[in-house]
Amino acid sequence: MHSQYQVFEQMSRHKPVLKAGSSLENGMGLARWYNDDDHIALDKSAHHTLSLYVAEGFECYRKTPHGWRNGGAPGRFCLMPKDLESAWDIRGPLEFVHLYFTDQHLKTLTEQVWDRSPTSLLLDERHFAEDASISALYHQFLLNLNWQERSDQLALSSATTLLLIHLLKTYAQCNWQLPQTRGGLAPYQLRRVQEYIEQHLDQPLLLRDLAAQVCLSEYHFSRMFRQSQGLAPHQYVLQRRLQRAESLLKESTLSLADIALSCGFSSSSHLSNRFRQVKGVQPSRLRKSEP
Numbered sequence: 001m002h003s004q005y006q007v008f009e010q011m012s013r014h015k016p017v018l019k020a021g022s023s024l025e026n027g028m029g030l031a032r033w034y035n036d037d038d039h040i041a042l043d044k045s046a047h048h049t050l051s052l053y054v055a056e057g058f059e060c061y062r063k064t065p066h067g068w069r070n071g072g073a074p075g076r077f078c079l080m081p082k083d084l085e086s087a088w089d090i091r092g093p094l095e096f097v098h099l100y101f102t103d104q105h106l107k108t109l110t111e112q113v114w115d116r117s118p119t120s121l122l123l124d125e126r127h128f129a130e131d132a133s134i135s136a137l138y139h140q141f142l143l144n145l146n147w148q149e150r151s152d153q154l155a156l157s158s159a160t161t162l163l164l165i166h167l168l169k170t171y172a173q174c175n176w177q178l179p180q181t182r183g184g185l186a187p188y189q190l191r192r193v194q195e196y197i198e199q200h201l202d203q204p205l206l207l208r209d210l211a212a213q214v215c216l217s218e219y220h221f222s223r224m225f226r227q228s229q230g231l232a233p234h235q236y237v238l239q240r241r242l243q244r245a246e247s248l249l250k251e252s253t254l255s256l257a258d259i260a261l262s263c264g265f266s267s268s269s270h271l272s273n274r275f276r277q278v279k280g281v282q283p284s285r286l287r288k289s290e291p
Contacts, residue, residue, distance in 0.1 A: 004029075004047075005029045005045070005047055005049075005100040006043070006045035006046065006047065007042060007045050007047070007049045007080070007098065007100060008021075008029060008031055008098070008100060010040070010042055010043065010045075011031070011033060011040070011098075014035075014038055014040050015035060015036075015037070015038040016033040016034065016035040016038065016040075017033065017034045017035070018031060018032070018033060019032045019033065019034055019095075020032040020147060021147075022147035022148060024147075024153070024156055024157065024160065025153050025156075025157055025204070025206050026105070026157050026160060026161075026206075026208075027102075027105065028099060028100060028101045028105060028160050029098075029099070029100035029101075030097065030098070030099060030100075030142065030147055030156075031097070031098045031100070032054070032095070032096075032097045032098075033095070033096055033097075033098065034093070034094070034095045035090050035093075035094050035096075036090060036092065036093045036094065037090060037091065037092075038088075038090040039087075039088070039089050039090070040087070040088045040090070041085075041086075041087045041088075042080075042084075042085065042086045042087070042088070043085060044082075044083045044084065044085055045082055045083070045084070046082055046083075046102070047082055047100055047101060047102045047103075048079075048080065048081050048082050048100070048101050048102070048103075048106075048123055049078075049079075049080040049098055049099070049100055050077065050078075050079055050080075050098070050099040050101075050134070050163065050167070051077060051078040051079075051080070051096050051097065051098050051099075052075070052076075052077045052096060052097050052134065052135065052138045052142075053072050053073060053074050053075065053076045053077070053094065053095075053096050054074060054095045054096055054097055054138075054143065055074055055093075055094075055095040056072075056074070056092060056093040056094050056095060057072030057073055057074065057076070057092075057094040057095075057096065058070070058072060058073060058092060059072075059090070059091035059092030059093075059094075060072035060088065060089075060090055060091070060092070060094050061088065061089040061090075061091065062086060062087070062088055062089075062127055062128075063086070063087040063088070063089070068089055069128075070128070071127070071128030072094065072128055073128075075130065075135045076128050076129060076130055077126065077129055077130070077131060077134050077135070078126060078127045078128065078129070079123060079124065079125060079126040079129070079167070079171055080125065081122070081123040081124075081125055082102075082103070084125060097138060097142060097143065099142070099160065099163065101160075101164060103120075103121060105164060106121045106123075106164060106167075106168065106172075107121065109161065109164050109165065109168065109219075110168065110176075112217035112218060112219050112220075113165060113168075113178070113179065113217065113219040113220075114176055114179065116176075118174070121168070121172055121174070122172065122173045123167060123171055123172055124171040124172070124173070126171065131166075131170070133166050133170075134163065134166065137159050137162055137163050137166070138163075140159070141155055141156065141158075141159030142156070142159060142160075145159075146270065148266070149265070149266055149270050150203075150204035150264060150265075150266050151204070151238070151241060151263075151264045151265045151266070151270065151274070153204045153205070153206060154204075154205050154206060154207060154210075154233060154234040154237055155234040155238075157206050157207045157208070157218075158207055158222065158232065158233065158234050161207065161218055161219070161222075165178070165219065183224065183227065184224050184225070184226075184227035184228030184229075185214065185221075185224045185225060185227075185228045189213075189214040190225075190228050190229070192213050192214060193210055193213050193214060193225065196209075196210065196213050197210070197236070197237055197240060198240070201237075201240060201241055201244055201262075201263055201264050202261065202262050202263065202264050203264060204264070205237055205264070207221070207222065207233060207234075210225075210233055221233070237264075238274065238278070239278075241263045241264050241265070241274075242263075242274065242275060242278055242279065244262075244263050245259050245260070245263045245265075245271060245275065245283060246279075246283075246286065248262065248263070249283055249286045249287050250286055250287070255268075256268040256271065256272075256283060256284065259271065259283075271283060272284075
């Protein structure tokens, strides 16, 4: 699954238990791990790793020139740039989530957001650090979404893009300011995107697909769409999926499983979970309430 990510492969050869893993549509990798009572030496890798401590981690130690140092706790993060070697002594329980990404991901993003193509991008190394933005993005999206659910792919791709933009702004040696986005989409652009969404609600919609409809970068499209609609693209798409599901529940005799698939959910249980979270009721109750 993550054969291109050496850190994932090295972790797999040690004691950590993989609780969840996914290769995202944008090529980044996600892995949720649990570990306890282990010693891990990570060799140099050709990619970057952003790790967030989810639970415990108080007895996680990293080897430094001055001896073993700890500082882990829920909500703290480690940023491990490529070509970094590190050794870890896990003396107590620890649950954490890794995001794996490459120089190419960063380069593509800088070209889209800042219209620049740097020859190299150096990320700062961080261990046991705190950052409210990183923690919020992990908890709101990466830890709250189903990585295998196709209807969640748009939110996942949006969240990982925001994470990388934050890293470039805060932990890269470039000190770039985000460009200002003024105004929303033109009416014809908004109409084209909305029509594309309606025609493809039964498919996994990705941010790059929506942005391509109006020839914008993902970054600028997201901000202009939000200004036009008052919702982020992933919020709007979820709203439309649920509205279509509600109409089909009330007006058709399709099974719940068929309705789920036609609205872009991989199963009736995923549709039910999202429906209950947003609307406060099980979708089946709409049908039962009909005369």
